Amino acid sequence: MSGLTVEIADKTFPASDGAPERALYRDFRLEVADRSFVALLGPSGLGKTTLLNIVAGVDKDFRGKVAFTSEKPRIGYAFQSPRLLPWRTVLDNVLLALPKGREHVERARAVLGEMGLGDAERVFPERLSLGMQRRVALARAFALEPDLLLMDEPFVSLDEQTAEKLRDLLADLIQRRPTTVLFVTHDSREAVRLADRVVVLAGPPVRIERDVRVELTPEKRREAGDVERVRDHVVRVAG
Amino acid sequence: MGAASRLGWWAISLGAFVAVWWLAALIYAEPKLLPTPPHVLDALLVLAKSGALFSNLAITLARVAAAFLLAMSIGSALGILMGMSMTADRLLGPWVVLFLNLPALVIIMLCYVWFGLIEAAAVAAVAINKIPNVAVTLREGAAALSRDLAEMAAIYRFSRWKTLRHVILPQLAPYFAAAARSGLALVWKIVLVVELLGRPNGVGFELQTAFQLWDVATILAYALAFGLIVQAIELGVIQPWEQAVNRWRR
Numbered sequence: 001m002s003g004l005t006v007e008i009a010d011k012t013f014p015a016s017d018g019a020p021e022r023a024l025y026r027d028f029r030l031e032v033a034d035r036s037f038v039a040l041l042g043p044s045g046l047g048k049t050t051l052l053n054i055v056a057g058v059d060k061d062f063r064g065k066v067a068f069t070s071e072k073p074r075i076g077y078a079f080q081s082p083r084l085l086p087w088r089t090v091l092d093n094v095l096l097a098l099p100k101g102r103e104h105v106e107r108a109r110a111v112l113g114e115m116g117l118g119d120a121e122r123v124f125p126e127r128l129s130l131g132m133q134r135r136v137a138l139a140r141a142f143a144l145e146p147d148l149l150l151m152d153e154p155f156v157s158l159d160e161q162t163a164e165k166l167r168d169l170l171a172d173l174i175q176r177r178p179t180t181v182l183f184v185t186h187d188s189r190e191a192v193r194l195a196d197r198v199v200v201l202a203g204p205p206v207r208i209e210r211d212v213r214v215e216l217t218p219e220k221r222r223e224a225g226d227v228e229r230v231r232d233h234v235v236r237v238a239g
Numbered sequence: 240m241g242a243a244s245r246l247g248w249w250a251i252s253l254g255a256f257v258a259v260w261w262l263a264a265l266i267y268a269e270p271k272l273l274p275t276p277p278h279v280l281d282a283l284l285v286l287a288k289s290g291a292l293f294s295n296l297a298i299t300l301a302r303v304a305a306a307f308l309l310a311m312s313i314g315s316a317l318g319i320l321m322g323m324s325m326t327a328d329r330l331l332g333p334w335v336v337l338f339l340n341l342p343a344l345v346i347i348m349l350c351y352v353w354f355g356l357i358e359a360a361a362v363a364a365v366a367i368n369k370i371p372n373v374a375v376t377l378r379e380g381a382a383a384l385s386r387d388l389a390e391m392a393a394i395y396r397f398s399r400w401k402t403l404r405h406v407i408l409p410q411l412a413p414y415f416a417a418a419a420r421s422g423l424a425l426v427w428k429i430v431l432v433v434e435l436l437g438r439p440n441g442v443g444f445e446l447q448t449a450f451q452l453w454d455v456a457t458i459l460a461y462a463l464a465f466g467l468i469v470q471a472i473e474l475g476v477i478q479p480w481e482q483a484v485n486r487w488r489r
């Protein structure tokens with residue numbers, strides 16, 4: 001497990017193709033406690049994906065630093081799009097992210113099973129629906145048993161029923177194996193439903209508009225009334 | 240289309256070709272200049288019995304293989320380098336255009352003049368003709384490599400080898416296949432010219448001898464045998480490989 005602190009003194013995308021320079025972050029700081037589930041809530045185009053990329057280490061072009069509380073944490077990243085290898089089977093896509101070994105094959109199979117993908121192990125990803133591809137990508141991130149799980153709007157463009165099922169599954173998996181989660185969304189209901197801390201972002205440049213603790217039991221999270229009450233709080237102060 | 244019906248159409252099409260040829264040869268009635276199919280088969284049998292056919296085919300195929308492998312590896316390396324590095328592309332791009340537009344004959348002559356009428360010069364001449372085509376094709380492939388997948392591989396800590404094998408090469412495979420396919424077609428034609436101009440053996444050399452004697456039957460016999468072999472490589476090696484590589488596509 002790993003908590004983290006991200007400090008961004010400056011993150012700017014240079015001007016290109018007539019688009020002006022974009023200063024996304026100025027003196028931004030976010031602390032994420034070990035084993036907490038933090039939802040980042042903000043309108044699209046603000047810089048949420050950029051933040052996850054910085055935390056994940058794929059975007060190194062910024063001034064500032066990312067510090068983890070544990071050394072070299074394993075990171076699972078569910079990208080905005082599934083990013084599966086279309087020329088490898090579902091099972092291989094999950095296995096490639098894991099070290100070699102029998103126990104890892106077992107674990108990959110088990111996670112795929114939990115995701116309802118047990119029958120799809122030998123299938124190539126492009127033969128699956130987008131919802132199923134998303135689940136494969138989640139399985140890949142989960143099977144790794146990451147110290148830090150980054151999720152970038154993992155449930156958008158899914159029908160509500162599928163999305164709800166996947167949210168349940170996510171909550172369930174995390175309850176069984178606590179992990180630090182940084183979860184990006186622009187859906188405040190989803191944020192309250194899953195997270196124990198909702199960070200409302202505004203900008204540009206991005207600043208923390210509001211930092212709301214969500215103290216709901218897993219049961220209450222499934223009840224619209226309770227979720228709505230906390231959500232009002234998040235949205236009212238934010239708007 | 241099933242394999243059987245594809246083979247059927249193939250047979251019908253080729254059968255029609257042979258029929259037209261035969262008819263034309265009968266009407267023209269000048270068997271030395273336009274022999275009938277049986278004539279050509281006779282010539283083929285004579286060549287086969289003397290052993291000349293197989294030794295010359297083997298020599299030419301060896302040159303094709305050497306030039307092909309050389310062109311594929313050097314051309315791929317150059318192309319991938321240009322596709323991944325803007326500087327390399329700017330530096331090497333004009334060279335590629337230059338060599339693309341240099342006539343094959345000029346390259347062959349210069350190789351022979353500068354390096355002598357030797358085997359290495361022959362193979363190099365063929366390879367140099369093909370390298371720019373491979374480079375252009377692979378440059379396109381390397382430039383289109385997915386950044387999303389590269390990031391995914393980095394985050395999940397794929398080793399270099401794992402990244403190459405599971406992420407990069409599968410993306411380049413269609414470009415390799417395209418380069419190999421057009422490469423074989425180009426290389427085997429140029430090899431004959433190279434042999435004709437400066438080698439004492441091989442199909443190209445034999446064709447030249449036959450040409451000097453106006454021995455059309457022998458020319459056609461060699462063309463037939465060599466064409467069949469190249470076609471067999473295309474059907475037996477390149478196409479199955481392409482299919483295996485594209486199995487995952489919807």
Ligand SMILES: Nc1ncnc2c1ncn2[C@@H]1O[C@H](COP(=O)(O)OP(=O)(O)O)[C@@H](O)[C@H]1O
Pocket residue numbers: 013014022024043044045046047048049050051
């Ligand atoms: N590689 C890039 N080059 C230039 N601008 C970019 C790049 N990536 C993102 N941006 C811009 O930065 C802003 C924030 O992007 P992003 O982090 O994807 O936002 P979000 O995930 O919150 O929707 C957007 O306006 C986007 O156009």
Ligand SMILES: [Mg+2]
Pocket residue numbers: 045048049050080152
């Ligand atoms: Mg985004």
